[in-house]
Amino acid sequence: MKPEEIAKFMEENDRVAKTYGMKVKEVKEGYALVELSVNDSMLNAAGVCQGGVIFSLADFAFAVASNSYGNVALATSANINFTKPALKGEKLTAEAKEVNRSRRVGVYEVIVRKEDGTAVALFVGQAYFLDKLICNS
Amino acid sequence: MKPEEIAKFMEENDRVAKTYGMKVKEVKEGYALVELSVNDSMLNAAGVCQGGVIFSLADFAFAVASNSYGNVALATSANINFTKPALKGEKLTAEAKEVNRSRRVGVYEVIVRKEDGTAVALFVGQAYFLDKLICNS
Amino acid sequence: MKPEEIAKFMEENDRVAKTYGMKVKEVKEGYALVELSVNDSMLNAAGVCQGGVIFSLADFAFAVASNSYGNVALATSANINFTKPALKGEKLTAEAKEVNRSRRVGVYEVIVRKEDGTAVALFVGQAYFLDKLICNS
Amino acid sequence: MKPEEIAKFMEENDRVAKTYGMKVKEVKEGYALVELSVNDSMLNAAGVCQGGVIFSLADFAFAVASNSYGNVALATSANINFTKPALKGEKLTAEAKEVNRSRRVGVYEVIVRKEDGTAVALFVGQAYFLDKLICNS
Numbered sequence: 001m002k003p004e005e006i007a008k009f010m011e012e013n014d015r016v017a018k019t020y021g022m023k024v025k026e027v028k029e030g031y032a033l034v035e036l037s038v039n040d041s042m043l044n045a046a047g048v049c050q051g052g053v054i055f056s057l058a059d060f061a062f063a064v065a066s067n068s069y070g071n072v073a074l075a076t077s078a079n080i081n082f083t084k085p086a087l088k089g090e091k092l093t094a095e096a097k098e099v100n101r102s103r104r105v106g107v108y109e110v111i112v113r114k115e116d117g118t119a120v121a122l123f124v125g126q127a128y129f130l131d132k133l134i135c136n137s
Numbered sequence: 138m139k140p141e142e143i144a145k146f147m148e149e150n151d152r153v154a155k156t157y158g159m160k161v162k163e164v165k166e167g168y169a170l171v172e173l174s175v176n177d178s179m180l181n182a183a184g185v186c187q188g189g190v191i192f193s194l195a196d197f198a199f200a201v202a203s204n205s206y207g208n209v210a211l212a213t214s215a216n217i218n219f220t221k222p223a224l225k226g227e228k229l230t231a232e233a234k235e236v237n238r239s240r241r242v243g244v245y246e247v248i249v250r251k252e253d254g255t256a257v258a259l260f261v262g263q264a265y266f267l268d269k270l271i272c273n274s
Numbered sequence: 275m276k277p278e279e280i281a282k283f284m285e286e287n288d289r290v291a292k293t294y295g296m297k298v299k300e301v302k303e304g305y306a307l308v309e310l311s312v313n314d315s316m317l318n319a320a321g322v323c324q325g326g327v328i329f330s331l332a333d334f335a336f337a338v339a340s341n342s343y344g345n346v347a348l349a350t351s352a353n354i355n356f357t358k359p360a361l362k363g364e365k366l367t368a369e370a371k372e373v374n375r376s377r378r379v380g381v382y383e384v385i386v387r388k389e390d391g392t393a394v395a396l397f398v399g400q401a402y403f404l405d406k407l408i409c410n411s
Numbered sequence: 412m413k414p415e416e417i418a419k420f421m422e423e424n425d426r427v428a429k430t431y432g433m434k435v436k437e438v439k440e441g442y443a444l445v446e447l448s449v450n451d452s453m454l455n456a457a458g459v460c461q462g463g464v465i466f467s468l469a470d471f472a473f474a475v476a477s478n479s480y481g482n483v484a485l486a487t488s489a490n491i492n493f494t495k496p497a498l499k500g501e502k503l504t505a506e507a508k509e510v511n512r513s514r515r516v517g518v519y520e521v522i523v524r525k526e527d528g529t530a531v532a533l534f535v536g537q538a539y540f541l542d543k544l545i546c547n548s
Binding site: 216242263 | 515537539
């Protein structure tokens with residue numbers, strides 16, 4: 001499968017990405033750009049976008065980028081720094097870039113931004129690659 | 138507000154916690170135990186519980202524990218290690234414990250477990266405390 | 275090699291542990307307790323123990339615990355939260371405990387404490403296990 | 412004090428940076444580039460550069476960048492992913508860039524590289540800013 005096919009398969013079959021309306025805008029080997037619009041269902045008790053939603057967005061971009069080569073990539077760890085709150089109605093993008101990839105372990109950096117470029121969160125994810133291939137059947 | 142009132146307010150007003158059916162089973166100052174049952178809506182493209190959902194559960198336990206004193210606590214960073222996949226139908230608990238709390242910064246450790254005690258994830262969150270009090274009005 | 279032999283080998287051959295005078299006080303499979311006394315050579319420009327030294331202490335306890343089974347364990351990622359400054363003359367301990375261990379990946383939590391029990395730092399490390407055995411020849 | 416003066420003060424008074432021979436090659440507000448040559452005293456039991464040394468290098472670049480404005484910046488948390496081993500004789504650089512800075516909290520990303528550009532580690536540090544100014548007297 002090509003990166004675009006893998007991304008489409010993940011977009012359609014990841015239930016959280018689907019529920020939140022995440023859209024893969026761009027994908028290539030080791031790279032993904034994902035979009036999400038903050039709506040009512042994503043707010044925490046303080047009325048701003050929940051940290052778990054921002055993490056989910058970054059994590060999905062990381063998942064698409066790390067699975068883009070065709071081998072199943074499992075997330076083993078992730079770190080996130082929240083820099084600014086995201087508000088209802090804002091459109092966010094998560095851009096995942098590969099920092100390093102060896103046979104078994106990959107490291108990806110994801111920046112979540114608002115439309116004006118303001119950083120909402122910085123995420124770093126580590127993946128473990130299986131020999132098993134991604135398969136949509 | 139007492140820890141129980143704060144927890145109840147958060148449980149009812151955090152839209153993600155509500156959608157996922159998270160239940161605060163226990164709360165006291167600097168501590169929270171939260172439960173969630175993995176259902177269809179929480180699965181990723183590989184058919185296991187999505188990392189963002191596990192993060193959201195741990196993050197919510199962290200939020201309840203760090204807000205339990207009455208001052209608004211903002212999450213500034215979090216780290217998560219995924220140790221085992223969680224499957225559809227499994228009941229998970231996230232137990233948040235305070236490691237340290239100074240006037241402005243608090244550190245909380247959260248372990249997400251299955252019913253048999255297997256660790257699904259280890260989460261560490263850091264909060265920044267505002268002078269502002271939590272208020273449900 | 276037994277855990278005690280591995281620990282002794284590491285204590286003697288890790289140049290940083292040796293320079294800083296780190297002592298392995300206890301070791302068993304998946305566990306290590308390491309001690310260090312803060313001296314002049316470990317201070318930062320603010321006159322307190324440098325973060326890199328505290329990290330090195332926690333990291334060494336993590337290394338001993340994760341290598342204790344006999345297979346070479348490589349550190350792939352680590353996260354640290356600094357909770358209190360450590361001062362010149364203070365004796366610190368780093369206690370590493372295994373959170374999870376599968377064939378390839380292990381997660382270890384390390385708490386660095388002062389003699390009165392105050393937490394100085396919380397460290398979480400992830401290791402990748404090679405098939406290769408530790409060998410001191 | 413200007414960024415250059417602060418960097419010089421830190422370079423001279425951070426005992427770990429001094430022992431390891433770290434050199435600040437460039438500094439401006441929110442940015443620092445630091446160099447270190449891996450020597451015998453920095454090796455672990457496996458004969459490659461110890462993780463604590465790489466962390467210390469990244470942490471020092473982070474410290475210089477975050478203190479560059481003149482206010483004392485305390486490191487509250489840090490995350491590091493190790494991507495490639497660094498070997499004896501190699502010259503490493505740590506480049507710290509500011510991702511976000513608010514009145515109290517700042518987030519900095521640091522990449523440690525070999526001379527040929529290979530990433531050795533990706534570090535993310537979070538700082539807490541005091542009102543207190545850095546003062547070398």
